[in-house]
Amino acid sequence: MIAYLTRRLIQSALILLGVSLITFALLYLLPADPVRQIAGRSTTPQTVESIRQQLGLDQPFVIQYWRYLTNLVSGDLGRSYIQRSEVSELIVARLPASLLLMVGAIVCEVIIGLTMGLVAAVRRGTATDQALMVGSFVGVSAPQFVVGLLLLYVFAVRLGWFPIGGYGTWRHLVLPSLTLGILGAGWYSRMMRSSMIDVLRQDYIRTARAKGLARRAILFRHALPNAILPVVAMIGIDIGLFMGGIVVVESVFGWPGIGQLAWQAIQRVDIPIIMGVTLVSACAIVLGNLLADIVAPFIDPRIKLR
Amino acid sequence: MKHWLTTTVVASALALAFGMASATAQETLDPKAKQGGAITITYKDDVATLDPAIGYDWQNWSMIKSLFDGLMDYEPGTTNLRPELAESYEIAPDGKTFTFKLRSGVKFHNGREMTADDVKYSLDRVTNPKTQSPGAGFFASIAGYDDVAGGKSESLTGVTVVDPSTVKIELSRPDATFLHVMAINFSHVVPKEEVEKHGADFGKNPVGTGAYKMAEWTLGQRLVFERNADYWLKGLPYLDKITFEFGQEPIVALLRLQKGEVDVPGDGIPPAKFQEVMADPEQKSRVVEGGQLHTGYVTMNTTMAPFDNVKVRQAVNMAINKDRIVKLINNRAVPANQPLPPSMPGYDKNFKGYAFDVEKAKALLGEAGHPDGFETQLFAMNTDPNPRIAQAIQQDLAAIGIKASIQSLAQANVIAAGGEKNGAPMIWSGGMAWIADFPDPSNFYGPILGCGGAVQGGWNWSWYCNKDLDVKAAEADSIVDPAKADERHKMWSGIYGKIMEDAPWAPVFNEQRFTMKSPRMGGDDKLYVDPVHIPINYDYVYVNDVQ
Numbered sequence: 083m084i085a086y087l088t089r090r091l092i093q094s095a096l097i098l099l100g101v102s103l104i105t106f107a108l109l110y111l112l113p114a115d116p117v118r119q120i121a122g123r124s125t126t127p128q129t130v131e132s133i134r135q136q137l138g139l140d141q142p143f144v145i146q147y148w149r150y151l152t153n154l155v156s157g158d159l160g161r162s163y164i165q166r167s168e169v170s171e172l173i174v175a176r177l178p179a180s181l182l183l184m185v186g187a188i189v190c191e192v193i194i195g196l197t198m199g200l201v202a203a204v205r206r207g208t209a210t211d212q213a214l215m216v217g218s219f220v221g222v223s224a225p226q227f228v229v230g231l232l233l234l235y236v237f238a239v240r241l242g243w244f245p246i247g248g249y250g251t252w253r254h255l256v257l258p259s260l261t262l263g264i265l266g267a268g269w270y271s272r273m274m275r276s277s278m279i280d281v282l283r284q285d286y287i288r289t290a291r292a293k294g295l296a297r298r299a300i301l302f303r304h305a306l307p308n309a310i311l312p313v314v315a316m317i318g319i320d321i322g323l324f325m326g327g328i329v330v331v332e333s334v335f336g337w338p339g340i341g342q343l344a345w346q347a348i349q350r351v352d353i354p355i356i357m358g359v360t361l362v363s364a365c366a367i368v369l370g371n372l373l374a375d376i377v378a379p380f381i382d383p384r385i386k387l388r
Numbered sequence: 389m390k391h392w393l394t395t396t397v398v399a400s401a402l403a404l405a406f407g408m409a410s411a412t413a414q415e416t417l418d419p420k421a422k423q424g425g426a427i428t429i430t431y432k433d434d435v436a437t438l439d440p441a442i443g444y445d446w447q448n449w450s451m452i453k454s455l456f457d458g459l460m461d462y463e464p465g466t467t468n469l470r471p472e473l474a475e476s477y478e479i480a481p482d483g484k485t486f487t488f489k490l491r492s493g494v495k496f497h498n499g500r501e502m503t504a505d506d507v508k509y510s511l512d513r514v515t516n517p518k519t520q521s522p523g524a525g526f527f528a529s530i531a532g533y534d535d536v537a538g539g540k541s542e543s544l545t546g547v548t549v550v551d552p553s554t555v556k557i558e559l560s561r562p563d564a565t566f567l568h569v570m571a572i573n574f575s576h577v578v579p580k581e582e583v584e585k586h587g588a589d590f591g592k593n594p595v596g597t598g599a600y601k602m603a604e605w606t607l608g609q610r611l612v613f614e615r616n617a618d619y620w621l622k623g624l625p626y627l628d629k630i631t632f633e634f635g636q637e638p639i640v641a642l643l644r645l646q647k648g649e650v651d652v653p654g655d656g657i658p659p660a661k662f663q664e665v666m667a668d669p670e671q672k673s674r675v676v677e678g679g680q681l682h683t684g685y686v687t688m689n690t691t692m693a694p695f696d697n698v699k700v701r702q703a704v705n706m707a708i709n710k711d712r713i714v715k716l717i718n719n720r721a722v723p724a725n726q727p728l729p730p731s732m733p734g735y736d737k738n739f740k741g742y743a744f745d746v747e748k749a750k751a752l753l754g755e756a757g758h759p760d761g762f763e764t765q766l767f768a769m770n771t772d773p774n775p776r777i778a779q780a781i782q783q784d785l786a787a788i789g790i791k792a793s794i795q796s797l798a799q800a801n802v803i804a805a806g807g808e809k810n811g812a813p814m815i816w817s818g819g820m821a822w823i824a825d826f827p828d829p830s831n832f833y834g835p836i837l838g839c840g841g842a843v844q845g846g847w848n849w850s851w852y853c854n855k856d857l858d859v860k861a862a863e864a865d866s867i868v869d870p871a872k873a874d875e876r877h878k879m880w881s882g883i884y885g886k887i888m889e890d891a892p893w894a895p896v897f898n899e900q901r902f903t904m905k906s907p908r909m910g911g912d913d914k915l916y917v918d919p920v921h922i923p924i925n926y927d928y929v930y931v932n933d934v935q
Contacts, residue, residue, distance in 0.1 A: 114800030115845060118807065122444050122522020123835055123847045124825070128537050129524055130845065132517035166437040166591050167607075175607035231639075239643050246647065247640045248633070249609060336635035338608035346433050349771075351800035 090375070094368045101364040102154070105357055106147050114351045116163050150357075159361070160354035162347075169358040173340055177362070179249060180339030183332070184324050186259030188317060191266030196313065198267065199274020203309075204301065206279060214271065221268030226327055230261040230334035247336035258335040262327045266320055270313055278309040311382045318374025322367040416464055417623050418911060418928070423615075425931035426629035427651040427909070429923075430636035430644065434608055437591030440576035441514040441521040446823075447654065449573060450921040451632070454613060454625070456576035456596030459488050459507065459555075460567050464921075464928045465914030467827040469567055473502065473577060473597065483562035483868030486570075490553040494620045496579045497601040504555040508547045509580045511557075512536065515544060523574030526825070529563040562866040564876060568826035599625040599927040608634060613926070626911075626930035642904075646671075651906040651931075652916075654923050659773060662718050665904070678901045678917025679731045681824035683724055683832070686766075686781060686894040687806070687815045687850040694764075695813060695850075699756035701891035704814075705742035706749035707788045708894050713780050717773050721897035727832050727884050729898040733873075734829030734880035741888060741895070749788045761789020767805055767812045769819035770796040777896075778816045806849035815849050816896075822847075827919065829880035830865050837887055852892035857883050908933045 117134045134140045138149060159169035202214040237257060238246040248254050282305055290300045328341030340359050347355035379385045437443050440456045461472035471477060474488040494502045514521045515536045527533055531546030546558040559566065569575060582595040594602055600613035611632040615625055641653035642661055657665050665671045688695040688704060695701055710723035725741025728734055753761060768778035778794045785792050792814065799820055805811040824831045835841040839858050841848030864879040903916040903923050911929040918925040
């Protein structure tokens with residue numbers, strides 16, 4: 083286990099190094115000149131050169147990258163060109179909101195996905211099954227931007243059950259979590275359905291039925307715990323999926339997380355923020371996958387870490 | 389960035405210099421206003437720094453004006469200059485020495501009284517390259533600027549503290565725009581001890597002399613301003629509190645306004661909802677329309693063939709159907725025929741420009757040796773409505789045989805392409821267009837049409853450089869005498885007329901501003917399209933439901 087963890091952690095560090103190098107190189111190649119952005123339109127060539135030197139942007143790529151890495155080791159993600167604050171401060175201020183949103187989304191996708199998959203599997207081949215599967219397909223394929231605006235319009239504007247965007251109470255959390263969770267719910271319902279159908283075919287279920295157990299007991303005591311395993315093991319991987327989704331969902335709902343920060347930074351070509359958010363997201367994805375792999379053998383003893 | 393409205397009045401501004409009357413700060417108070425109440429304003433993007441030496445976007449511009457004050461300011465809702473932290477001032481006959489007498493009893497939010505030392509410190513700071521101020525260049529006419537900008541000195545020799553309430557500023561050349569420069573945010577007065585305490589984070593911990601002080605700033609969520617009870621102008625501001633909420637899409641902001649949760653959507657009415665709002669009389673009655681000192685234009689790179697031929701550039705001017713483009717953006721603009729917008733002094737009402745005439749344009753192209761047209765590229769910013777406008781221009785050009793492929797890019801990338809000598813043959817300026825920093829015709833020349841801007845990384849994207857006009861511009865700006873303001877404006881009209889003969893730009897339209905407000909908002913309409921305060925003048929608006 084320790085050897086496995088060490089190996090995986092080294093791999094993860096290498097992946098993050100690769101991500102940082104590629105992102106840094108891509109941003110370096112952008113035609114936009116950050117010094118011009120800072121200096122503004124009424125500046126003089128003198129000022130431009132002075133700022134370039136102060137920021138070390140007159141140095142060659144390798145030196146700039148090396149400096150970025152060494153600063154990174156001490157937790158310094160640099161200073162935003164547009165917002166003029168420490169990137170780490172901006173990210174730390176917004177991370178709790180994104181994490182909360184992800185937890186909300188996981189709850190939504192698990193509850194909705196598992197319920198839909200369970201019902202569909204039990205009613206296999208019926209109209210209910212078909213309707214649910216069409217529903218899951220819509221959930222998987224609908225653009226989150228549209229889903230978000232639709233939910234916002236119906237439940238916040240028309241019905242007034244939830245606030246129109248913002249942050250603060252549990253009521254603010256419901257619609258963004260639902261929007262972010264619907265995609266995963268679609269996947270989970272399909273996985274749950276096939277997993278459940280698979281389990282329901284097993285000998286021990288037939289035995290349980292043969293000994294006259296009630297349908298409900300068979301489903302919830304014998305089938306569900308087994309069918310649910312492969313699905314739960316996926317949650318760690320979801321974090322990667324969410325990192326893409328939060329950019330859109332947070333923008334639609336005005337949710338003050340790092341997705342919104344990333345989107346604003348991309349629009350304004352605020353390179354230090356783009357770099358910082360990319361690294362934090364990559365960290366989250368790598369950790370999520372690692373967590374999923376470590377948890378898997380505890381959930382399903384057939385899986386072994388090697 | 390900064391917007392200004394109404395025909396102005398540099399003349400009256402300059403008249404001030406000679407002691408003529410103008411509305412004093414006290415006279416602009418609204419007798420109907422009651423103090424109290426709180427309002428909510430939304431924005432999509434986080435606010436950047438609130439440091440007056442650094443903030444330079446339309447969102448933080450007005451906020452900074454409410455937290456800080458300068459020696460000069462404008463009467464609310466107008467472009468008429470008036471003294472603010474200065475009580476009075478004198479200009480020496482040679483136009484090179486300005487002496488400001490400061491208002492007494494003005495206190496910073498930290499309780500300390502503001503003095504002439506603070507004025508000098510603020511000007512030294514904004515010009516110091518270590519501050520990295522985007523506005524440093526505005527102060528280039530102050531004596532000693534070059535030494536400070538070049539890092540040879542930390543102090544402007546031209547700025548002298550005569551006594552605690554008097555500051556004298558000497559210029560290296562007469563500058564007719566200098567009083568405007570003393571009104572822009574970059575010159576606003578900051579307390580040295582607070583700047584030193586917070587260092588680079590002063591912009592997150594702003595302390596000024598303004599009508600409001602910062603009460604709370606939760607990054608990415610909200611910024612709260614509270615009334616400055618010690619404000620030097622008694623009776624102001626009217627509101628107790630302003631809450632700015634961030635991360636709100638314009639469409640969401642509009643829905644919240646309709647539900648009564650928001651008082652002013654800071655990003656305006658979303659284009660997709662504009663017609664719907666304007667078709668509803670109730671909502672339309674709460675929309676205030678105003679002009680702004682903005683021109684949207686197409687630049688043609690005069691150093692790149694075939695745009696090095698003036699006939700080609702004139703042909704493009706005649707080929708663009710500006711009325712159609714204005715309709716395309718729901719009439720939120722008026723067609724333009726010259727670089728200056730109509731509300732700018734020096735705008736030539738009688739100037740006809742190039743009328744829309746496809747046949748004449750084709751003929752000109754033929755004369756230029758391109759009877760079958762040519763292929764080129766048109767750069768544009770990638771946010772709505774700019775790609776649509778670029779497509780309309782593309783179609784217009786196709787009608788005379790010019791095949792322009794559209795390069796739709798992020799703003800910073802278009803700006804970068806324009807600043808390369810052979811980077812962009814044509815650019816549609818929308819989303820990056822020039823909006824005046826102050827209401828003076830010279831502000832539309834230097835960086836965008838003068839030789840100084842036609843450099844690597846500059847803003848003169850047509851790379852147009854006419855040395856004769858540079859000389860004429862310098863001549864015009866040395867006329868400081870208010871009695872000769874008309875003559876100066878005429879000189880500027882002549883300069884822009886000559887530019888249009890050379891046609892480095894095809895001016896397309898001047899944008900209008902539309903601000904929507906909640907029913908409870910009070911105050912004159914002009915405060916909601918205030919040329920210097922976007923979206924609104926926070927100091928002077930009030931709410932009607934205060935008991």
